[in-house]
Amino acid sequence: MKKIAIVGISGYSGLELLRLLHGHSEVEIDGVYGTSNIGTSLTSIFPKLAFFPEYASLTIKAFSASEIMATSDLVFFATPAGIASELARELILADFPVIDLSGDFRLQDVNQYEKWYKKSAIHSDLLSKADYLLADFDTPQQNYISNPGCYATGTLLSLAPLYQSKVDLIAYDSVIVDAKSGLSGAGKKLTDSSHFVNVNENVSMYKLNQHQHIPEIFNKLKSWQNQTLPIQFTTSLIPVNRGIFVSSYAKLAKNITFEQVVSAYHELYDDKYFVRVFDQGHLPDLHQVVGTNFTDIGLDYNPLTNTLTVVTVIDNLVKGAAGQAIQNMNHFFGFDEKAGLDLVPIF
Amino acid sequence: MKKIAIVGISGYSGLELLRLLHGHSEVEIDGVYGTSNIGTSLTSIFPKLAFFPEYASLTIKAFSASEIMATSDLVFFATPAGIASELARELILADFPVIDLSGDFRLQDVNQYEKWYKKSAIHSDLLSKADYLLADFDTPQQNYISNPGCYATGTLLSLAPLYQSKVDLIAYDSVIVDAKSGLSGAGKKLTDSSHFVNVNENVSMYKLNQHQHIPEIFNKLKSWQNQTLPIQFTTSLIPVNRGIFVSSYAKLAKNITFEQVVSAYHELYDDKYFVRVFDQGHLPDLHQVVGTNFTDIGLDYNPLTNTLTVVTVIDNLVKGAAGQAIQNMNHFFGFDEKAGLDLVPIF
Amino acid sequence: MKKIAIVGISGYSGLELLRLLHGHSEVEIDGVYGTSNIGTSLTSIFPKLAFFPEYASLTIKAFSASEIMATSDLVFFATPAGIASELARELILADFPVIDLSGDFRLQDVNQYEKWYKKSAIHSDLLSKADYLLADFDTPQQNYISNPGCYATGTLLSLAPLYQSKVDLIAYDSVIVDAKSGLSGAGKKLTDSSHFVNVNENVSMYKLNQHQHIPEIFNKLKSWQNQTLPIQFTTSLIPVNRGIFVSSYAKLAKNITFEQVVSAYHELYDDKYFVRVFDQGHLPDLHQVVGTNFTDIGLDYNPLTNTLTVVTVIDNLVKGAAGQAIQNMNHFFGFDEKAGLDLVPIF
Amino acid sequence: MKKIAIVGISGYSGLELLRLLHGHSEVEIDGVYGTSNIGTSLTSIFPKLAFFPEYASLTIKAFSASEIMATSDLVFFATPAGIASELARELILADFPVIDLSGDFRLQDVNQYEKWYKKSAIHSDLLSKADYLLADFDTPQQNYISNPGCYATGTLLSLAPLYQSKVDLIAYDSVIVDAKSGLSGAGKKLTDSSHFVNVNENVSMYKLNQHQHIPEIFNKLKSWQNQTLPIQFTTSLIPVNRGIFVSSYAKLAKNITFEQVVSAYHELYDDKYFVRVFDQGHLPDLHQVVGTNFTDIGLDYNPLTNTLTVVTVIDNLVKGAAGQAIQNMNHFFGFDEKAGLDLVPIF
Structure with missing residues (x-):
C-alpha cells in the first residue's frame, strides 16, 4: 500500500482526487497539505466526505517537503498556477515523486511560460526535471510528472493520430x-x-487566442510531427458542470482518403483502454464520459470542403485532471492502469 | 390596423409570433388556422395566453385559403416542412401576401430542395414567386416572403461583410x-x-454535413460573391432553451489586415439598428440578445494562424424566426422597422 | 412625460427597471445615481443596453437628493439593504415621491427590523412616512412607497383570499x-x-426560520386578519435564473368546503388583471409568468388530510421587484395600471 | 460469484444497476431479458457501455423464467408498472429470489393497488409472498423483495425516527x-x-394528491406507529437530472423538545452507514448524495410555529432505486452491505 500526500486540496481537482482515490485499492492518503486553512479539517471544507472513515481524521497541514518525504511515497500538487513552482524545489532536488496537476511545469521554455502565464517561471534546470506525460502515450522517465491541462488533453487526443502518422x-x-467546456474547468474562483x-442559459467565448493551454498543445504536436504549424484554438463556456467537447477541423492532405484517416485512429487507439474510437456515423x-477517464472520439468527412471533423469528449476533472494524474501514478508505480479508474459513466 | 392570419400555431415559432405581435400596435390577429386540432381554443394549447383578451376568443380553424384572403391582409406560415408548399398554392396564384417561416420556399432549385430536405419540392414556377429575404439586407419585391432559417440567419449575418466586400x-x-443552438431550435417534437x-449536462453534434440550412447559406453567399466555395458548417446542441452562438473562422486573404476587416463590418452594419458590432476586445x-431581434457580433484575429474569428449571437426564435418574420412584415407594409421588436434583452 | 431617477442601478432589480421602463410610454429616465462607480457609463456595466439611445448617454452620478428633486418627478431605490434608509431622509422630509425596492422601510417596527435585518433601523418618525404597498390591493396614500419583497409578494398573493375572508x-x-426561488433572487453577490x-444540478434550503421576509408577511396577514398566527415559511434555491414557486398548505376550518375556498379566490381576484386563478385540475x-407581472394561482384539496394546497408562481424580478414597483408607480401617477407591463411570458 | 439476471434493462433503473454492479466484486450479470427489443445488443441501447467487456457480449433475450432459474441465482425486475406482476408468477411459485424495483408488489392490498395504480393487481396469494424492504431497516424474510419507490424511500427515511419512537x-x-425530484424520476418516456x-428554467407540481407512492408511505408509517394518520404529500419537478429533496414539516407533540427529536434521529441512524444525520445548523x-446510496438529513425547529423541519436528500436512481436494490441484495446474500455501493458523491 503506497502512501500519498496531496497539496492543495480545496479546489475541484483536489476533491476529484479524493473521490477517485477512495476507490483505489493500492494507495492510501496519509496527509493533505496547503498554504492556507491550516488546521482545518478536510470534512469541514467538503461536508460530503464527512462520513468516509479515511477522510474523517485528515486536517490540512502546513506544507512541509521534509514531512512529505519522510512519510509519503508520492505527492500530488493540485494547486493554482505558481504554487508548485514555489514549493516543489526541495522535492525535485531530492528526486521525490511528484505528480503536478498545475501548469507550472508544462512548458519547459521559460520565455514561453512567462508569455502565456504572465508569471515568472521556475529556473530551467528544475523545469527540465519534469516530464510532460500524456498518460495514454507517455510513460514516466523522471520523478516529476507534469500532468497535462484539460483542454490540452482533449485536443491532443483528438489530433494525435493525425500528427503521429508517418x-x-x-x-x-x-x-x-x-x-x-463546462464550468468546473474554470475553477472555484468567485x-x-x-x-x-x-x-x-448562456454561452461565451473567452481568452480568445490567449489561452495558456495553446503552447503546451503546440509543443506536444511538434514533438510528434516536425512540420507542425500553429493551430487555431478557441474555448467557449457552456452551462454544464463537467465535460469538454472538442470539435476539430482539418483539410485532408492531397490524395489522402477518409478511410486512411479512420484507419490511423483505430491503429493508434484500438489497444488503448481509455480511448474509444466510434464507428462511422456515430459521434x-x-x-458518454462524464465521471470517467475515457476519451471518446467520432469522425466524419465532408468531400465538398475536403474537411475532416473530429469530435472528442472527455470529463475535464477526470481525464482532464485527477483521472489522468492517477493513470500516470498507476504507470509510475507499475499498478494496473485501470486501478481506481474502472468506472461506468454517470449522467 | 392590418389583419393577420397565422397557419400552424402550435410550434415555438407560432407561439413566438403571438408573443411579439401582442406588442405590435399596427396589426391584429384575426384568425389562426391549422390542419389538426381544429376547433381547439388557442388558450387550451397555451394556457399562458389565457388571460390576454385578443387571444381568448381564438380557436384553430381548418385552413382555408379563401377565408384568409377574404378576411386578412397577410398570413404567416409557421408550419413544419412540407405543409406550406401543400397549402400555399392558391394564395400564391392569387398573389396574396405570405410570410413563410418554414423551409419550403427557401431553395429555388427543386433538385437542391429534394436532396437536402428529402421531400418532394413544389413546382418551380411557384418557387420562383418567393423572395428569400434576410431582413437586414433585403426588401420585398414579391408577395411571397420566405423567411430564412435560424442557423442560416446567424451564419449569414456573421459572414456578410466578408462576402459583400468588393x-x-x-x-x-x-x-x-x-x-x-439551444433546444427550441429543434422544435417541440418528442x-x-x-x-x-x-x-x-450534455453537448452533442448533429446532422453533421447534412443540415438542411447548408444550401440556403451557400446560395445567399454565392449571390453576394461569385467566388464563393462550400463552407464547412456544423451544428451542436447545448443545454439552453434559446439562442444560437456562431463561431466562424476564416483565413485572411493575402495583404488584408484585420483593420480592413473590422472596417468592413462597421461599414456594412453601423446603420442597421438590429445588427450591433462590438468594439475590439469584446465578444x-x-x-446580449435573448428575447430580442438583435444580432451581436465580435471580432478577433490571430496573426500566428492568420485566422479571423467572428462570434455572432442571435435568439433563434426571434431573429432566427418570428422576429425576422415581423421585421420582414414591417418592411412589406412600410411600418417602422422596429414596430413590435423594440425589446431589451431578458436573461 | 414624467421624469424618473433610479438609485442603485447595478443590481438585478435596477436592470429590470431599465428593461421594463424601456417599454413604458409615459416616463423617461433622466438620471441614474449611486454611491460607487460614479462616472461609469451605464452601458459599460450593461453592454446589452449599449445600443438603446435613451441609455447610451447615461452615466452613474453621485447620489444627490437635491439634484433628484430639482430634475425628476419620482425616484426608485434599487439599493441593497441599509442604503435607502441612509440616503432617503432628505427626500422624505421634502415629501418627494420615492418607490423603494429595498427592505429598508418594509417593517415599521424598529425592533422587528433590527431583529430580522441585523442592522440599525431608521428613526420611526421616518418609517411611518412609508406605505407598504402590495400593488394588487393597495393604493398610495403617502409619497414614500415601500415595495414588497419577492417572497412576500408571492406568499401574500397566495394567501390573501384566506386572510381577507370574513x-x-x-x-x-x-x-x-x-x-x-431562482438564483437572481439572491442577487449578484459573488x-x-x-x-x-x-x-x-442542486437544490438547497437556506435561511431556515430566519428569512427577513417572514415579518413583512406576518404583518400584512395580520392587517387583513386579526387572528393571524405565525406561519411556517421556508425558502429553497432551485437552479433557474428567474421565478418563485410557492407551495402553500393549510387545514380548512371546520365546516368549510373546498368550493367556498375556490369562490373566495375568484371573488377576490377575478377583477384583478395581474392575478390569474386557474380552473380546478390545472396548476x-x-x-406561465416568466418575464411578466402576472401572479398565477392553482388550487387543490385533499379530503384525507383536510388540506388545501395553493400553488402560486411569480417572476421574482418583475412581480417580485421591478414590475410591482412600476405597477405602484402607475397607480401613483394615475397611469393605466398595465403601462409598461403588458407582456406575454417568454420561456 | 453469484450470477444475476436483469429484466427490463432499457430504463434508468436498469442502466443504474449496470453502472453500480460493474463495481460489485461478488456478482456477475449473466443475462438481460425483456419483452421488446429481443436480440438487440445491450451496447446498441447504451453506447456508453460498449467498451466494458462484461457488457459487450450481452443481448436482450426474451423473458424466460425457466432459463433464469436454470442459470442465475437472483433476478432484478427493473420493469414499468404491471410487467413484473405478469411475468413473475412462475418465479414466485418456485420461490426463486427476485428483487423487484417496480411498484407491482409494494401494496399488499389489492384494492389499494387498483385505486392508486389504476391497473389490475396480481392475486393476493402471490402479493403476500413479497417483502417490502426499506433496506436500512428491513432484512429479507422471503425470496421476493419489493424495493421501495424513490419518493417513498426519501420520505420514510425522513420520518422514521418520528414514527418509530416509543x-x-x-x-x-x-x-x-x-x-x-429531478427528471430521471419520471423515467425515459417521451x-x-x-x-x-x-x-x-421551470418548476411544476404534478399528480397532486394522486401520487402512487402515497399508500406505500402510509402503510410503512402505520407499521411503525399505529396512530399514523394520512400525511399530506406533494411532488414537484425541478430541472436537475438526479436527486430528491424532501422537506418535511410536523408540529411537535406537547412537552416534546427539539433536543428529544434530534436525539431520536441520532439514536436510530448513528449506526447505519448509509444514513447521515447532520449537526444542527447544517442542512x-x-x-451531498448524487451518485451514492447515502441519505442525508438535517433538522431545524421553529418555536414560533412549534414546527419541526426535516430536510432529506437522496439520489433517486441510487438509494431511490438501483442502489437500495443492491443493498437489499447484499443483505439477501449476506455480502458486506457496502459492496458495490462504497462511492463518493460526484457533482
Whole structure:
C-alpha cells in the first residue's frame, strides 16, 4: 500500500482526487497539505466526505517537503498556477515523486511560460526535471510528472493520430479546434463569469487566442510531427458542470482518403483502454464520459470542403485532471492502469 | 390596423409570433388556422395566453385559403416542412401576401430542395414567386416572403461583410462555421434527443454535413460573391432553451489586415439598428440578445494562424424566426422597422 | 412625460427597471445615481443596453437628493439593504415621491427590523412616512412607497383570499409555505452559494426560520386578519435564473368546503388583471409568468388530510421587484395600471 | 460469484444497476431479458457501455423464467408498472429470489393497488409472498423483495425516527411533506412534460394528491406507529437530472423538545452507514448524495410555529432505486452491505 500526500486540496481537482482515490485499492492518503486553512479539517471544507472513515481524521497541514518525504511515497500538487513552482524545489532536488496537476511545469521554455502565464517561471534546470506525460502515450522517465491541462488533453487526443502518422494526413496550416467546456474547468474562483445567473442559459467565448493551454498543445504536436504549424484554438463556456467537447477541423492532405484517416485512429487507439474510437456515423456526447477517464472520439468527412471533423469528449476533472494524474501514478508505480479508474459513466 | 392570419400555431415559432405581435400596435390577429386540432381554443394549447383578451376568443380553424384572403391582409406560415408548399398554392396564384417561416420556399432549385430536405419540392414556377429575404439586407419585391432559417440567419449575418466586400478579404476555401443552438431550435417534437435528461449536462453534434440550412447559406453567399466555395458548417446542441452562438473562422486573404476587416463590418452594419458590432476586445454572449431581434457580433484575429474569428449571437426564435418574420412584415407594409421588436434583452 | 431617477442601478432589480421602463410610454429616465462607480457609463456595466439611445448617454452620478428633486418627478431605490434608509431622509422630509425596492422601510417596527435585518433601523418618525404597498390591493396614500419583497409578494398573493375572508376559511395555526426561488433572487453577490457549479444540478434550503421576509408577511396577514398566527415559511434555491414557486398548505376550518375556498379566490381576484386563478385540475408552472407581472394561482384539496394546497408562481424580478414597483408607480401617477407591463411570458 | 439476471434493462433503473454492479466484486450479470427489443445488443441501447467487456457480449433475450432459474441465482425486475406482476408468477411459485424495483408488489392490498395504480393487481396469494424492504431497516424474510419507490424511500427515511419512537414526538395530523425530484424520476418516456424546453428554467407540481407512492408511505408509517394518520404529500419537478429533496414539516407533540427529536434521529441512524444525520445548523443539499446510496438529513425547529423541519436528500436512481436494490441484495446474500455501493458523491 503506497502512501500519498496531496497539496492543495480545496479546489475541484483536489476533491476529484479524493473521490477517485477512495476507490483505489493500492494507495492510501496519509496527509493533505496547503498554504492556507491550516488546521482545518478536510470534512469541514467538503461536508460530503464527512462520513468516509479515511477522510474523517485528515486536517490540512502546513506544507512541509521534509514531512512529505519522510512519510509519503508520492505527492500530488493540485494547486493554482505558481504554487508548485514555489514549493516543489526541495522535492525535485531530492528526486521525490511528484505528480503536478498545475501548469507550472508544462512548458519547459521559460520565455514561453512567462508569455502565456504572465508569471515568472521556475529556473530551467528544475523545469527540465519534469516530464510532460500524456498518460495514454507517455510513460514516466523522471520523478516529476507534469500532468497535462484539460483542454490540452482533449485536443491532443483528438489530433494525435493525425500528427503521429508517418504520411501527412492533413494540411498542417488548416487545423481549427473549437473546444467547449463546462464550468468546473474554470475553477472555484468567485467571479462574475462563474455566477450562476451569468452562466446559466448562456454561452461565451473567452481568452480568445490567449489561452495558456495553446503552447503546451503546440509543443506536444511538434514533438510528434516536425512540420507542425500553429493551430487555431478557441474555448467557449457552456452551462454544464463537467465535460469538454472538442470539435476539430482539418483539410485532408492531397490524395489522402477518409478511410486512411479512420484507419490511423483505430491503429493508434484500438489497444488503448481509455480511448474509444466510434464507428462511422456515430459521434460521442458528453454523457458518454462524464465521471470517467475515457476519451471518446467520432469522425466524419465532408468531400465538398475536403474537411475532416473530429469530435472528442472527455470529463475535464477526470481525464482532464485527477483521472489522468492517477493513470500516470498507476504507470509510475507499475499498478494496473485501470486501478481506481474502472468506472461506468454517470449522467 | 392590418389583419393577420397565422397557419400552424402550435410550434415555438407560432407561439413566438403571438408573443411579439401582442406588442405590435399596427396589426391584429384575426384568425389562426391549422390542419389538426381544429376547433381547439388557442388558450387550451397555451394556457399562458389565457388571460390576454385578443387571444381568448381564438380557436384553430381548418385552413382555408379563401377565408384568409377574404378576411386578412397577410398570413404567416409557421408550419413544419412540407405543409406550406401543400397549402400555399392558391394564395400564391392569387398573389396574396405570405410570410413563410418554414423551409419550403427557401431553395429555388427543386433538385437542391429534394436532396437536402428529402421531400418532394413544389413546382418551380411557384418557387420562383418567393423572395428569400434576410431582413437586414433585403426588401420585398414579391408577395411571397420566405423567411430564412435560424442557423442560416446567424451564419449569414456573421459572414456578410466578408462576402459583400468588393475586395477579397478572406480565402473562400478556408471558412469553418461551428454553430451551437439551444433546444427550441429543434422544435417541440418528442424524441430521445429532446428528453430533458439527455440534453441537460450534455453537448452533442448533429446532422453533421447534412443540415438542411447548408444550401440556403451557400446560395445567399454565392449571390453576394461569385467566388464563393462550400463552407464547412456544423451544428451542436447545448443545454439552453434559446439562442444560437456562431463561431466562424476564416483565413485572411493575402495583404488584408484585420483593420480592413473590422472596417468592413462597421461599414456594412453601423446603420442597421438590429445588427450591433462590438468594439475590439469584446465578444457577445447569448444574454446580449435573448428575447430580442438583435444580432451581436465580435471580432478577433490571430496573426500566428492568420485566422479571423467572428462570434455572432442571435435568439433563434426571434431573429432566427418570428422576429425576422415581423421585421420582414414591417418592411412589406412600410411600418417602422422596429414596430413590435423594440425589446431589451431578458436573461 | 414624467421624469424618473433610479438609485442603485447595478443590481438585478435596477436592470429590470431599465428593461421594463424601456417599454413604458409615459416616463423617461433622466438620471441614474449611486454611491460607487460614479462616472461609469451605464452601458459599460450593461453592454446589452449599449445600443438603446435613451441609455447610451447615461452615466452613474453621485447620489444627490437635491439634484433628484430639482430634475425628476419620482425616484426608485434599487439599493441593497441599509442604503435607502441612509440616503432617503432628505427626500422624505421634502415629501418627494420615492418607490423603494429595498427592505429598508418594509417593517415599521424598529425592533422587528433590527431583529430580522441585523442592522440599525431608521428613526420611526421616518418609517411611518412609508406605505407598504402590495400593488394588487393597495393604493398610495403617502409619497414614500415601500415595495414588497419577492417572497412576500408571492406568499401574500397566495394567501390573501384566506386572510381577507370574513368567515374563517382555514385553521390559522396550520399554514406552511414552502417557497422555491431562482438564483437572481439572491442577487449578484459573488458567494460560494451563487457559483454555477454549486447551484447547477442542486437544490438547497437556506435561511431556515430566519428569512427577513417572514415579518413583512406576518404583518400584512395580520392587517387583513386579526387572528393571524405565525406561519411556517421556508425558502429553497432551485437552479433557474428567474421565478418563485410557492407551495402553500393549510387545514380548512371546520365546516368549510373546498368550493367556498375556490369562490373566495375568484371573488377576490377575478377583477384583478395581474392575478390569474386557474380552473380546478390545472396548476401553474414558472413558464406561465416568466418575464411578466402576472401572479398565477392553482388550487387543490385533499379530503384525507383536510388540506388545501395553493400553488402560486411569480417572476421574482418583475412581480417580485421591478414590475410591482412600476405597477405602484402607475397607480401613483394615475397611469393605466398595465403601462409598461403588458407582456406575454417568454420561456 | 453469484450470477444475476436483469429484466427490463432499457430504463434508468436498469442502466443504474449496470453502472453500480460493474463495481460489485461478488456478482456477475449473466443475462438481460425483456419483452421488446429481443436480440438487440445491450451496447446498441447504451453506447456508453460498449467498451466494458462484461457488457459487450450481452443481448436482450426474451423473458424466460425457466432459463433464469436454470442459470442465475437472483433476478432484478427493473420493469414499468404491471410487467413484473405478469411475468413473475412462475418465479414466485418456485420461490426463486427476485428483487423487484417496480411498484407491482409494494401494496399488499389489492384494492389499494387498483385505486392508486389504476391497473389490475396480481392475486393476493402471490402479493403476500413479497417483502417490502426499506433496506436500512428491513432484512429479507422471503425470496421476493419489493424495493421501495424513490419518493417513498426519501420520505420514510425522513420520518422514521418520528414514527418509530416509543413516545409521541409529533402531532400525527400535522405532517406535510413537500418533495422535489429531478427528471430521471419520471423515467425515459417521451412526453411534453419531459421535453427539455418545458422542464428547463421551470418548476411544476404534478399528480397532486394522486401520487402512487402515497399508500406505500402510509402503510410503512402505520407499521411503525399505529396512530399514523394520512400525511399530506406533494411532488414537484425541478430541472436537475438526479436527486430528491424532501422537506418535511410536523408540529411537535406537547412537552416534546427539539433536543428529544434530534436525539431520536441520532439514536436510530448513528449506526447505519448509509444514513447521515447532520449537526444542527447544517442542512444537506443534493450534491451531498448524487451518485451514492447515502441519505442525508438535517433538522431545524421553529418555536414560533412549534414546527419541526426535516430536510432529506437522496439520489433517486441510487438509494431511490438501483442502489437500495443492491443493498437489499447484499443483505439477501449476506455480502458486506457496502459492496458495490462504497462511492463518493460526484457533482
